[in-house]
Amino acid sequence: MTARPLLAVDGIAKRFRGLRAVDGVGFDVPQGGIVALIGPNGAGKTTVFNLIAGVYRPDAGRIFLDGADITGLRPDQICKAGIARTFQIVRPFGGLSVLDNVVVGALRQTADLAAARRAALAILERLGLAAKAAQPAHALTLPERKRLETARALATRPKLLLLDEVMAGLRPVEIDGMVAVLTALCRETGLTILLTEHVMRAVMALSHKIVVLHHGQKICEGPPAIVARDPQVLRSYLGSVGRHGGGVAVPC
Amino acid sequence: MRAPFSSLFAGRPRRAPAALALFVAAMAAMPLVAGDYLLSVLILVLFAAYLAQAWNIMMGFAGLLSIGHALYIGIGAYASAALFVHYGTSPWIGMLAGVTIAALAGAAIGALSFRFKVGGVYFALLTIAFAEFTRILADHFGWIGASSGLFLPVANRATSDVWHLRGAPVMFYYLLLAAVLALLALGRLLLGRRIGYYWQAIREDEEAAKALGIDVFRCKLAAVTLSAGLTAVAGVFHAFYYNNLYPETIFAIGRSVELMLPAIIGGLGTLFGPILGAFLLTGLSEALTNATADWGIDGLKQLLYGLVLAIVVVLRPDGIWPWIAARLGLGAAPHPPASRVPPSARERSEGALPQGQP
Numbered sequence: 001m002t003a004r005p006l007l008a009v010d011g012i013a014k015r016f017r018g019l020r021a022v023d024g025v026g027f028d029v030p031q032g033g034i035v036a037l038i039g040p041n042g043a044g045k046t047t048v049f050n051l052i053a054g055v056y057r058p059d060a061g062r063i064f065l066d067g068a069d070i071t072g073l074r075p076d077q078i079c080k081a082g083i084a085r086t087f088q089i090v091r092p093f094g095g096l097s098v099l100d101n102v103v104v105g106a107l108r109q110t111a112d113l114a115a116a117r118r119a120a121l122a123i124l125e126r127l128g129l130a131a132k133a134a135q136p137a138h139a140l141t142l143p144e145r146k147r148l149e150t151a152r153a154l155a156t157r158p159k160l161l162l163l164d165e166v167m168a169g170l171r172p173v174e175i176d177g178m179v180a181v182l183t184a185l186c187r188e189t190g191l192t193i194l195l196t197e198h199v200m201r202a203v204m205a206l207s208h209k210i211v212v213l214h215h216g217q218k219i220c221e222g223p224p225a226i227v228a229r230d231p232q233v234l235r236s237y238l239g240s241v242g243r244h245g246g247g248v249a250v251p252c
Numbered sequence: 253m254r255a256p257f258s259s260l261f262a263g264r265p266r267r268a269p270a271a272l273a274l275f276v277a278a279m280a281a282m283p284l285v286a287g288d289y290l291l292s293v294l295i296l297v298l299f300a301a302y303l304a305q306a307w308n309i310m311m312g313f314a315g316l317l318s319i320g321h322a323l324y325i326g327i328g329a330y331a332s333a334a335l336f337v338h339y340g341t342s343p344w345i346g347m348l349a350g351v352t353i354a355a356l357a358g359a360a361i362g363a364l365s366f367r368f369k370v371g372g373v374y375f376a377l378l379t380i381a382f383a384e385f386t387r388i389l390a391d392h393f394g395w396i397g398a399s400s401g402l403f404l405p406v407a408n409r410a411t412s413d414v415w416h417l418r419g420a421p422v423m424f425y426y427l428l429l430a431a432v433l434a435l436l437a438l439g440r441l442l443l444g445r446r447i448g449y450y451w452q453a454i455r456e457d458e459e460a461a462k463a464l465g466i467d468v469f470r471c472k473l474a475a476v477t478l479s480a481g482l483t484a485v486a487g488v489f490h491a492f493y494y495n496n497l498y499p500e501t502i503f504a505i506g507r508s509v510e511l512m513l514p515a516i517i518g519g520l521g522t523l524f525g526p527i528l529g530a531f532l533l534t535g536l537s538e539a540l541t542n543a544t545a546d547w548g549i550d551g552l553k554q555l556l557y558g559l560v561l562a563i564v565v566v567l568r569p570d571g572i573w574p575w576i577a578a579r580l581g582l583g584a585a586p587h588p589p590a591s592r593v594p595p596s597a598r599e600r601s602e603g604a605l606p607q608g609q610p
Contacts (some may be wrong), residue, residue, distance in 0.1 A: 053463065079465030087463070093456035095521075104453045107446045108465045156465055 004067055006031045006192045007083075007160055012051050012061030021047040023216040024061070029160065034186060034193045036203045036224075039213035040236060045196040046088055048213070049164050052194075053085045054078035065160065079108065084158035086149035088165045088196075094138035098129055101137050101148055105155030120155055127151045127181060143170050147178070154185070163195035167202045179205045204228070212236070268582045279429055283422045291421055295493070297534045298428035299486060304514035304526035305435045306482040311512070312521035313439075313448065314475035315455030316362075317372070320379030322507040323386050324354040324480045328487025329497055333404055334396045336416070336492075343417045347488045351481045357382070358480025362473045371458075380505060387503035397497070404495040417492035424493045431485060432527065439523050451475055455521070517564055519571025528573045536560060 005028035014022045022044045029035045037045050050056050052063055054075040062071045070081050079085075084105075093101050102120035103113070110116050124130045127147045132140065137148060146166045153161055163182075167175050179202055185191050197203045203210065203224070210227040212220040214236040220227055227233055283291060303321070310316040331353055332346025361382050365375050391399040412419030414427075442448040450471045453461040462468055491497055501507070518529025540553045568575050576582075 055459075075459075075462040076465050076467050079463060084465075085463050087460065091457045091460035093453050093460065095456055096452055100449065100452075104449050104461070104466075105464050107449055111446050113444060113446075113449075152460075152464065 003031060005029055006033075006066060007052070007194065008064040009048070009052065010062045010064070012048070012058040012063060014047055014051055014056055014058055020216045022051065022058075025213065025216070025218050026061070027211045027218065027221055029192055029194050030208075032186060032190050032192055033208045034182070034195070034206050035209045035211060036207035037194065037196045037211050037213060038198075038200075038203060042215075043213040043236075044216040045213055046164060047216075049085065049162055049194075049196060052078075053083065053162060079156055079158070082159035083162060084153035084156045084160075085162035086146070086153050086164050086166055088168075090142070090145040090149050092137035092140070092145050092148055092152075094136065096137055097133065098135050098137050098140065098148060099124065099133040102151050102155045105152040108156040120151075123151045123154050126185075127154075128177070143174060146170070150178075154191075158191070160192045160194060163193060163197075165196055165198060167197055167199040170199070172201065175199060175202050176205075178202070182206060267580075271580070271582055276433065280426075283425055288421070291425060293534060293538050295421060295425050295428060296538075297530050298425065298432055299490070300511070300514050300534050301432045301527045301530035302428060302435060302486050303483060303511040304518070304530055305432065305439060306479055306486065307512055308515040308520065308522075308526050309439070309442070309482070310475050310479040312515055312525075313443070313455065314451035314472060316472060316475055317376040318379040318476075318479070319376045319505070319508050319512070320381070320383035321479075321483050321511055322503050322505070323379070323383035324358065324483035325487040325490060325507065325511075326383075326386065326390065326497075326499070326502040327354040327357060328484030329491035329502055330390065330396050330402065330487075331484075332488040333402055333491040333497055337402065337404060338395075342415050343488050343492055344415065347485060350484045350488055354484035354487075355477045355481035358476040359473060362476035366469050366472050380508070383503055383505065383508060387499050390499035390503065399499060402497045404492065406495060417489075421493075424489060428489060431489075435482065436523060436527070443523070447471065447474060452521070513561070515571075517561065517571060519573035522571065522573050524577070525571045525573035528576070529571070532572065 007029035009025065009027050009029075011024045011026045012022060013020070013024050025044070025048060027035070037048060039045055047056070051058050054070075054073050054077065057072045062069055064070065065081055065083060068081070070078060070083075073081065093104065096104070099117070099120055102123055103116050106116035106119040106123075107113075109119070121130065121133065124133055127150060129144065129147055129151060132144065137145070140148060146169065150161075150163065150166050153163075167178060170178065182193060183206065186193060193206075195203075195206070207224055210220075210222065210224050211218060212227060212230070212233050214232075219232045219236060220230045222230075282294060286294065303325070307318065307321050310318050328347065328350035331350035332341075332343045335341035335346040335349060336343055361379065365371070365378055370378055390396060396402050409420045412423040414423060417423075417427075443452075450461065450466045453464065453466060454468055454471055458468055487502075490502075514529030514533050515526040516529070517525075517533060518527065519525025537553075537557060540556050544553045544556070564572065
């Protein structure tokens, strides 16, 4: 038997004015694993994230973290339960310094400001933002803001980290750097990650498992090598199946 | 840990504590040299500084715009004055009652608004509505004198009875100075704690704050409750300094607007901005009154006052304090709100988001 998954998503659904944004999606995220949620634009990836993060309440289905039902909790309760998330469109606390942005996250674990500062600095160090610690967050470049999002979420010391397209806009070498940071984090701290990503270079390098969404439904789930050859996946991405049975086209 | 005095300037250059000490010493010595007129102006400055500081906790720290803070001044003033007039209760006891009622009123308005997700300008409108509603209520409330006003027996100005707040202006001067400094210390304390960080996070981006586990509802409620209670303290001093209260002046929207200005001009979310703003605006107002009195042109003072405000807001949108502090090497006070970031800078960052195609 396999161990209980850290996150279990069971048949969740969400409609917006009749549009089925997410329609009966279910999957597991194993403890310590990295799972990628992929799919074409509009497939429902971000909606799934928002359902897990408590921004929306699902119309149907349940979500379990470590066996506990977290369906319909508020975003702050979800965070306290152990799930931190980044936003696809970054939301830094612009007027605060980069350090203070992360301190806000670190204060989730401790009320001691000095301790929170130390923890925040360590995380900034890890994500290569330590040199910018004193700058106001609005002065960062977009790739830096994406890293700040990740740093801030990590500072809450989550069991599960939801990364919503943190690689977008990064150069290949930066992507590799981010991939290295994330894999190291998972290995060293036992962190579990669920991510959505268009950058296939990162998805292939990081994930143990890929879940593919299309029109709000799960069309495929499995290890990267299998998913990349699945005819349905290829059809959803490319509109037709490559006759030579090649992999997914990967723009990086 | 740092000494509480220098912690007012945590991480700031050494001359900052010296500057504060100089300021406190000068203010403490002022009554020895100032005449009656200057002292009365300085009392106005301290009233303005205190109120702006209290309001700044909501707007500057937590980003909650209240344009109805006259409500809390009125509650503090009427509660303490009515208890004194009817029962001879010490205004310090009355203050306890006033602060409690004001804090509860603030909490009720906050709870209503935040529960039903009334935010931004709609929240501001609601605060005006409650102040106006209370003004009309007070106009018909006989126990507090209704629209004909509530009057305190004129004080013997020769002796100072601090327990009953009866005495000379200099007594009020020192009480208000102590209140302003206490609020300054409280502001510094709060900004260095979890709640201060959480307020600023909420001010900057509420959704992101929620995602970091911040109970936004409770934090906002704390800001409103605290700000309302602290504002009521000024109401008590107001009642016992002026000795008369009318609903249409104490609850006036104009008062609510006026008390915001020092914080805005001085620097929203900063610790010293409201104090600096109070000095500048009260000074400006007095100077214009004196200058224009002889000319006999109605409204000229207001016109010039408005003009100066407009110029300051255009030239120093972050407020004057951060600018002066940087010049004097005192270090800027913590974190102006991000709303001051030019919109172009924000759009550039988000509009440039590359759309990855699968």
